[in-house]
Amino acid sequence: MTNQSPAIEVTDVTKTYTKAGSDVTPLERANLVIKGGEFVVMMGPSGSGKSTLLNLVAGIDKPTAGRVVVSGEDITDYDEDELAAWRARAIGYIFQQFNLMPILTAYENVELPLLLLPLSAAQRRTLVETALEVVDLSDRARHYPRQLSGGQEQRVAIARAIVTDPLVILADEPTGNLDRASAAAVMSLLAKLNREFGKTVLLVTHDPFVADFGGRVLHLDKGEFSEAAV
Amino acid sequence: MKLIVLILRNLIRSKVRSALTFIAIAISVFILAALLSLDRGVQRMIEVTGGDQILIVFEKYKACPPYSRLPVHYADQIEQLPHVTAVMPVRFLLSFCGTTTDLVSVHGVEPDLLRSFRTLELPEEHYQAFASERGAAIVGRNIAAKYGWQVGQQVSLPQLKGIGFTVRGVFDSPGSSLEEVVLVDREYLETTINEIGVTTMLLVEVDSPDHLDETGALIDELTANYDKQTKSGPEKGFIADQISGFKELVRFSQLVAYAALLMLLTAVANSVSMSVRERLREMAVMKLLGFDSRQVATLIMIETTALGLAAALVGVGAAWAVVEMGHVAISVEGFTMYPTLTWRIGLRALAAGLILTTVASYLPALGNARRPIIEALRGVD
Numbered sequence: 001m002t003n004q005s006p007a008i009e010v011t012d013v014t015k016t017y018t019k020a021g022s023d024v025t026p027l028e029r030a031n032l033v034i035k036g037g038e039f040v041v042m043m044g045p046s047g048s049g050k051s052t053l054l055n056l057v058a059g060i061d062k063p064t065a066g067r068v069v070v071s072g073e074d075i076t077d078y079d080e081d082e083l084a085a086w087r088a089r090a091i092g093y094i095f096q097q098f099n100l101m102p103i104l105t106a107y108e109n110v111e112l113p114l115l116l117l118p119l120s121a122a123q124r125r126t127l128v129e130t131a132l133e134v135v136d137l138s139d140r141a142r143h144y145p146r147q148l149s150g151g152q153e154q155r156v157a158i159a160r161a162i163v164t165d166p167l168v169i170l171a172d173e174p175t176g177n178l179d180r181a182s183a184a185a186v187m188s189l190l191a192k193l194n195r196e197f198g199k200t201v202l203l204v205t206h207d208p209f210v211a212d213f214g215g216r217v218l219h220l221d222k223g224e225f226s227e228a229a230v
Numbered sequence: 231m232k233l234i235v236l237i238l239r240n241l242i243r244s245k246v247r248s249a250l251t252f253i254a255i256a257i258s259v260f261i262l263a264a265l266l267s268l269d270r271g272v273q274r275m276i277e278v279t280g281g282d283q284i285l286i287v288f289e290k291y292k293a294c295p296p297y298s299r300l301p302v303h304y305a306d307q308i309e310q311l312p313h314v315t316a317v318m319p320v321r322f323l324l325s326f327c328g329t330t331t332d333l334v335s336v337h338g339v340e341p342d343l344l345r346s347f348r349t350l351e352l353p354e355e356h357y358q359a360f361a362s363e364r365g366a367a368i369v370g371r372n373i374a375a376k377y378g379w380q381v382g383q384q385v386s387l388p389q390l391k392g393i394g395f396t397v398r399g400v401f402d403s404p405g406s407s408l409e410e411v412v413l414v415d416r417e418y419l420e421t422t423i424n425e426i427g428v429t430t431m432l433l434v435e436v437d438s439p440d441h442l443d444e445t446g447a448l449i450d451e452l453t454a455n456y457d458k459q460t461k462s463g464p465e466k467g468f469i470a471d472q473i474s475g476f477k478e479l480v481r482f483s484q485l486v487a488y489a490a491l492l493m494l495l496t497a498v499a500n501s502v503s504m505s506v507r508e509r510l511r512e513m514a515v516m517k518l519l520g521f522d523s524r525q526v527a528t529l530i531m532i533e534t535t536a537l538g539l540a541a542a543l544v545g546v547g548a549a550w551a552v553v554e555m556g557h558v559a560i561s562v563e564g565f566t567m568y569p570t571l572t573w574r575i576g577l578r579a580l581a582a583g584l585i586l587t588t589v590a591s592y593l594p595a596l597g598n599a600r601r602p603i604i605e606a607l608r609g610v611d
Binding site for chain 1: 232233235236239240243511512515516517518519520521522523524525602603604607
């Protein structure tokens with residue numbers, strides 16, 4: 001279920017940073033277009049620039065040159081506050097290490113991004129309950145992260161990423177800390193979000209098993225993309 | 231308000247650190263409030279104890295005025311001076327001259343003149359019983375409470391030359407030095423201690439505050455060639471002079487308390503800094519979810535300020551309990567001072583605690599909240 005308008009456009013993006021006194025350029029004049037509703041898996045060796053690209057698309061890093069457009073907004077020149085507000089409404093981010101707040105329950109973790117939006121308590125409750133239902137964790141709503149398995153924690157993180165109904169979901173090695181069964185459950189869930197809810201997914205992984213869930217697989221090496229058949 | 235759960239849970243997640251910070255702030259605020267209450271107590275004592283039209287006359291060159299010795303007959307000569315409306319010799323008998331919290335002080339006074347000079351609240355029949363009975367005493371509310379004395383009780387004070395008296399009344403004189411004092415008939419006191427005709431001081435009432443200095447100068451001039459020379463001055467100013475050393479000490483203590491607060495500022499800042507560093511990743515995640523740096527920093531500052539407010543309230547409450555409910559009295563150079571914790575002092579100490587914690591949390595909160603998300607997610611320190 002794709003539409004022709006691009007959800008993510010990376011144009012002539014270069015990223016250079018200084019490490020131990022020398023310049024490192026993981027991305028040089030990189031170009032990428034992901035259409036709305038696509039499920040793209042990005043693979044590549046360490047240092048290939050895939051995490052750098054994900055960070056640029058998430059607006060948590062700035063390109064040295066080039067432009068980044070996500071969900072129709074050119075975020076290249078946004079300042080910190082504009083980026084924060086944009087992230088709240090435009091993207092959902094899923095980490096390898098789940099990164100749930102340990103002092104909040106599953107319900108409260110999912111509710112967290114909604115606290116930034118002008119919603120009533122009843123509206124928030126409806127959205128949180130729906131998100132937990134989508135990830136099939138309604139019965140774990142009052143559990144704290146320490147009371148959940150790794151797979152359940154990641155599903156809570158996915159619920160948190162989708163609760164604001166963003167167009168784009170970014171996932172950085174979301175199965176990296178999971179066993180095979182849990183990884184399959186998480187990937188099935190992401191595929192479902194893409195298929196049934198039309199979410200655009202950009203996922204970074206090393207794992208070929210995970211790549212099988214994507215509709216399009218890109219290999220990135222030294223800033224160069226090559227497309228693999230699925 | 232939506233984030234109150236997050237703030238409260240963050241406060242209790244590191245219980246020991248929060249508790250130690252809380253205790254440190256509470257103790258500092260307690261000390262500050264208690265020391266500020268000394269200042270107010272001194273002012274109040276001067277206001278309440280000293281009359282506006284009263285001169286106080288002591289023996290010249292006595293470092294500790296309660297040890298002054300003047301002939302009682304000076305009173306007759308002073309009464310003849312212009313503008314003088316009444317003179318009352320007062321004989322002190324006290325256990326210690328200096329700064330103490332356990333002073334027993336007996337004043338020999340003239341019952342028929344006393345109320346011209348001092349405002350006492352007690353039933354008239356009790357006063358009359360005191361005035362008409364040799365060996366009777368009226369006692370201040372605080373000293374009566376301290377020693378459990380009741381009306382009708384016979385008391386003997388071995389530490390004060392064995393003087394004994396019958397309590398005929400318990401009086402109130404709010405804020406005044408007298409609430410820690412036993413008042414007996416002067417002649418009875420002189421007889422008991424076998425020092426007849428010798429008094430400690432003379433209280434002189436003049437017809438107008440404008441004549442205080444002039445009359446004081448006349449009195450000192452009158453006794454200039456006598457064996458016992460006098461030093462006279464307005465009672466309020468005299469009390470202020472006498473306890474000036476104590477006031478200096480109080481001011482110095484307050485400076486130390488403020489310095490301690492500044493030191494605490496660094497400790498609180500360190501505590502906040504440690505707490506924030508442990509949560510760098512969580513803060514980065516919040517920013518990734520859409521919180522901006524200012525919102526994240528505000529959350530941390532609210533956390534610390536809430537802790538500081540609670541601790542400061544406890545500190546002020548404890549100071550109030552000790553100072554006001556504990557009826558603390560400090561005797562200074564023969565005058566009794568009651569530390570007084572007014573609501574203004576309470577607010578001042580509370581504000582000091584609150585400002586301290588807010589300032590202490592500002593830089594660590596802002597500095598860490600502004601840290602780039604990538605850096606914080608990597609746990610770079």
